[in-house]
Amino acid sequence: xxxxxxxxxxxxxxxxxxxxxxxxxxxxxxxxxxxxxxxxxxxxxxxxxxxxxxxxxxxxxxxxxxxxxxxxxxxxxxxxxxxxxxxxxxxxxxxxxxxxxxxxxxxxxxxxxxxxxxxxxxxxxxxxxxxxxxxxxxxxxxxxxxxxxxxxxxxxxxxxxxxxxxxxxxxxxxxxxxxxxxxxxxxxxxxxxxxxxxxxxxxxxxxxxxxxxxxxxxxxxxxxxxxxxxxxxxxxxxxxxxxxxxxxxxxxxxxxxxxxxxxxxxxxxxxxxxxxxxxxxxxxxxxxxxxxxxxxxxxxxxxxxxxxxxxxxxxxxxxxxxxxxxxxxxxxxxxxxxxxxxxxxxxxxxxxxxxxxxxxxxxxxxxxxxxxx
Amino acid sequence: xxxxxxxxxxxxxxxxxxxxxxxxxxxxxxxxxxxxxxxxxxxxxxxxxxxxxxxxxxxxxxxxxxxxxxxxxxxxxxxxxxxxxxxxxxxxxxxxxxxxxxxxxxxxxxxxxxxxxxxxxxxxxxxxxxxxxxxxxxxxxxxxxxxxxxxxxxxxxxxxxxxxxxxxxxxxx
Amino acid sequence: xxxxxxxxxxxxxxxxxxxxxxxxxxxxxxxxxxxxxxxxxxxxxxxxxxxxxxxxxxxxxxxxxxxxxxxxxxxxxxxxxxxxxxxxxxxxxxxxxxxxxxxxxxxxxxxxxxxxxxxxxxxxxxxxxxxxxxxxxxxxxxxxxxxxxxxxxxxxxxxxxxxxxxxxxxxxxxxxxxxxxxxxxxxxxxxxxxxxxxxxxxxxxxxxxxxxxxxxxxxxxxxxxxxxxxxxxxxxxxxxxxxxxxxxxxxxxxxxxxxxxxxxxxxxxxxxxxxxxxxxxxxxxxxxxxxxxxxxxxxxxx
Numbered sequence: 001x002x003x004x005x006x007x008x009x010x011x012x013x014x015x016x017x018x019x020x021x022x023x024x025x026x027x028x029x030x031x032x033x034x035x036x037x038x039x040x041x042x043x044x045x046x047x048x049x050x051x052x053x054x055x056x057x058x059x060x061x062x063x064x065x066x067x068x069x070x071x072x073x074x075x076x077x078x079x080x081x082x083x084x085x086x087x088x089x090x091x092x093x094x095x096x097x098x099x100x101x102x103x104x105x106x107x108x109x110x111x112x113x114x115x116x117x118x119x120x121x122x123x124x125x126x127x128x129x130x131x132x133x134x135x136x137x138x139x140x141x142x143x144x145x146x147x148x149x150x151x152x153x154x155x156x157x158x159x160x161x162x163x164x165x166x167x168x169x170x171x172x173x174x175x176x177x178x179x180x181x182x183x184x185x186x187x188x189x190x191x192x193x194x195x196x197x198x199x200x201x202x203x204x205x206x207x208x209x210x211x212x213x214x215x216x217x218x219x220x221x222x223x224x225x226x227x228x229x230x231x232x233x234x235x236x237x238x239x240x241x242x243x244x245x246x247x248x249x250x251x252x253x254x255x256x257x258x259x260x261x262x263x264x265x266x267x268x269x270x271x272x273x274x275x276x277x278x279x280x281x282x283x284x285x286x287x288x289x290x291x292x293x294x295x296x297x298x299x300x301x302x303x304x305x306x307x308x309x310x311x312x313x314x315x316x317x318x319x320x321x322x323x324x325x326x327x328x329x330x331x332x333x334x335x336x337x338x339x340x341x342x343x344x345x346x347x348x349x350x351x352x353x354x355x356x357x358x359x360x361x362x363x364x365x366x367x368x369x370x371x372x373x
Numbered sequence: 374x375x376x377x378x379x380x381x382x383x384x385x386x387x388x389x390x391x392x393x394x395x396x397x398x399x400x401x402x403x404x405x406x407x408x409x410x411x412x413x414x415x416x417x418x419x420x421x422x423x424x425x426x427x428x429x430x431x432x433x434x435x436x437x438x439x440x441x442x443x444x445x446x447x448x449x450x451x452x453x454x455x456x457x458x459x460x461x462x463x464x465x466x467x468x469x470x471x472x473x474x475x476x477x478x479x480x481x482x483x484x485x486x487x488x489x490x491x492x493x494x495x496x497x498x499x500x501x502x503x504x505x506x507x508x509x510x511x512x513x514x515x516x517x518x519x520x521x522x523x524x525x526x527x528x529x530x531x532x533x534x535x536x537x538x539x540x541x542x543x544x545x546x
Numbered sequence: 547x548x549x550x551x552x553x554x555x556x557x558x559x560x561x562x563x564x565x566x567x568x569x570x571x572x573x574x575x576x577x578x579x580x581x582x583x584x585x586x587x588x589x590x591x592x593x594x595x596x597x598x599x600x601x602x603x604x605x606x607x608x609x610x611x612x613x614x615x616x617x618x619x620x621x622x623x624x625x626x627x628x629x630x631x632x633x634x635x636x637x638x639x640x641x642x643x644x645x646x647x648x649x650x651x652x653x654x655x656x657x658x659x660x661x662x663x664x665x666x667x668x669x670x671x672x673x674x675x676x677x678x679x680x681x682x683x684x685x686x687x688x689x690x691x692x693x694x695x696x697x698x699x700x701x702x703x704x705x706x707x708x709x710x711x712x713x714x715x716x717x718x719x720x721x722x723x724x725x726x727x728x729x730x731x732x733x734x735x736x737x738x739x740x741x742x743x744x745x746x747x748x749x750x751x752x753x754x755x756x757x758x759x760x761x762x763x764x765x766x767x768x769x770x771x772x773x774x775x776x777x778x779x780x781x782x783x784x785x786x787x788x789x790x791x792x793x794x795x796x797x798x799x800x801x802x803x804x805x806x807x808x809x810x811x812x813x814x815x816x817x818x819x820x821x822x823x824x825x826x827x828x829x830x831x832x833x834x835x836x837x838x839x840x841x842x843x844x845x846x847x848x
Contacts, residue, residue: 081623117621117624118624118625118628120624120628120631120677120679121679127657129698134624136623301627304626304627306627318618318620363631363632363635363638364634364637365638365702367639367655368702369663371662372662432691481691488701489656489696489703491666491693494691494693494694495691497691514690514691515688515689515691515693518659518664522657544688545664546664546688
């Protein structure tokens with residue numbers, strides 16, 4: 001405060017003087033607070049739930065609201081294993097755009113929002129057992145596409161990436177709009193999609209742009225391909241080093257007192273006489289965003305929108321939300337074109353529900369037997 | 374004194390068979406046996422992991438192995454020839470048996486095994502010489518079929534011929 | 547509040563009839579048996595009650611169709627998909643009814659074996675897990691060597707599961723056979739399957755197993771085993787005292803524990819209603835095939 005006053009005074013005093021060299025501006029070392037990156041939340045980060053004051057609404061009015069919701073969005077329905085609303089007349093885009101550009105390896109596609117619904121083993125044709133996690137794609141629709149010119153990410157990209165990628169806003173899981181705020185429902189107005197519980201943005205190349213209202217299904221990915229899965233890990237709360245970092249702790253007996261699950265020494269003396277950054281110590285465990293990369297898709301069920309991915313270490317709890325992306329691992333990227341920009345559902349009844357990768361043993365096949373030498 | 378000893382031995386029963394030879398009384402062994410009977414030394418269940426000083430059971434009919442087992446002084450593992458220091462099935466180990474050092478191959482483990490692979494009630498060992506040929510001529514317990522693959526692979530990798538162990542097996546599980 | 551209400555309703559329910567059933571225990575509890583009798587009387591007195599579609603014994607015959615009762619792990623879609631896969635597998639292979647204590651022969655393809663096939667005969671000492679992960683442990687003594695093998699029920703490398711002797715034991719798992727004399731877990735590999743007449747209940751074998759002296763692998767004296775004969779012979783007073791200390795006699799009254807460890811009866815009905823027709827047709831088909839086979843190959847009397 002005092003400093004600004006002094007600065008202003010100085011400026012006043014000097015403004016009259018003729019020499020331009022004497023103009024005092026804020027010094028470089030004090031400039032930090034001016035150029036600090038400010039957190040700019042994306043515009044869809046707004047309050048979702050309305051404060052509920054139902055006590056003033058009569059029963060008749062409540063049924064009326066329900067009717068209005070059903071008239072505009074359709075009746076509740078169970079579509080592909082997810083409880084949602086039948087919103088046929090509202091979804092505008094189910095056909096592929098005619099002027100779609102071809103896929104190239106450098107292109108970034110949109111991702112999906114899914115729920116982790118559990119784990120169980122599958123067997124390969126050579127008898128090997130693989131543990132898989134089931135991810136169900138829950139009622140995904142494109143809400144909006146923001147082209148590169150208009151998209152302003154939270155962190156300003158460098159010159160190389162400037163205006164290179166656009167953003168697709170995807171919503172998952174329809175919900176009753178009567179419970180939501182007006183502003184939040186406004187996000188969905190132009191797309192014609194029913195208000196969704198969960199939103200996610202995916203950074204895409206302009207070639208992979210998707211029109212608002214496009215439904216996204218598990219057919220967006222193919223069996224045998226690799227995906228990255230992002231999720232929030234299970235919250236363990238504040239934990240000690242034994243649980244958090246797998247330290248051994250100390251012996252139970254032999255004169256050890258009060259140090260059975262403690263870390264022990266956390267640093268040396270002399271030149272390094274301090275606690276080094278990154279030292280493993282007790283603290284909050286879990287509840288972090290983590291990406292697990294390069295999981296192979298072993299099997300896909302289009303009826304329930306479920307994919308089986310390799311491993312049982314997908315971050316998050318069962319029934320937790322995860323985001324699925326094309327993998328960024330260079331050696332596991334797809335060689336030939338995946339469905340681009342996405343698979344448009346053409347309702348082909350002949351296709352089987354279950355799509356198995358070549359190496360996976362389908363339970364409908366006979367038992368595995370090996371050829372005698 | 375000897376009554377105490379006898380009672381102890383009776384109580385220890387089958388497992389105490391290891392102690393019976395010590396009833397050939399020199400005063401020192403009697404004292405040792407009495408001391409032992411309280412702690413029941415040598416009657417603890419064998420270590421499930423094969424690491425140094427794990428007691429093993431020789432299951433071939435080699436003279437040395439038979440005598441060692443009959444005497445109740447089973448061989449002890451004194452080295453495991455792998456990088457982890459814990460012997461898995463098909464691994465070569467060095468054992469101390471009747472005052473000698475001999476090599477052997479683990480042919481059955483008490484540890485948890487993979488699905489569909491057998492888990493045995495004892496840690497079984499077949500004695501071999503340096504070239505990989507077994508000292509005995511017969512294995513008198515079943516051995517797991519995985520050994521066929523493991524030993525064939527090891528034969529290729531290590532140079533020594535371990536498949537002779539498979540040839541003297543009486544039965545696979 | 548909610549929990550309270552649940553507990554209360556549960557207590558009421560238990561007073562009327564046993565509402566919840568332990569998922570894994572194969573033997574009907576005494577309480578259940580006691581309750582079952584008056585119910586039948588009621589049914590006789592009152593108006594004709596609609597018969598339940600799903601036979602009550604299905605939860606013992608197909609325990610793996612019931613999901614893990616842990617609430618955090620449940621998901622209806624996953625459970626449904628899992629059941630569909632299990633049925634698909636059951637269409638390929640006959641997975642017969644068996645219990646802990648039954649003697650099984652499992653034929654599985656083995657890439658390591660000479661004929662690429664291996665057969666193992668043994669007594670089922672443990673059954674665990676549910677869904678596609680269901681598995682069981684077989685134990686046998688071959689050439690005086692105790693051997694145990696873990697099999698997964700839905701593993702596609704398994705080619706055949708035969709039940710050589712269908713029976714139950716008095717305990718839920720028979721791990722104590724590891725510490726018993728070897729003759730109690732020795733079974734002939736060339737054993738012929740023993741046929742049980744249709745409609746007869748599964749016999750319960752109440753054989754008392756003789757244990758070897760200590761040291762044991764587990765502290766059997768603490769586990770209230772019914773199938774062990776000579777446990778008192780080997781334990782001292784201090785063991786007896788410590789065993790008493792760890793007993794939890796109040797647990798049978800812990801309704802929340804019971805609730806968390808089981809699937810509610812209504813849900814069980816729902817699940818089995820879904821798979822019942824399929825399983826039933828499979829059973830019938832198997833029976834027909836068996837009759838056909840037995841007719842084709844009449845046994846010669848020597």
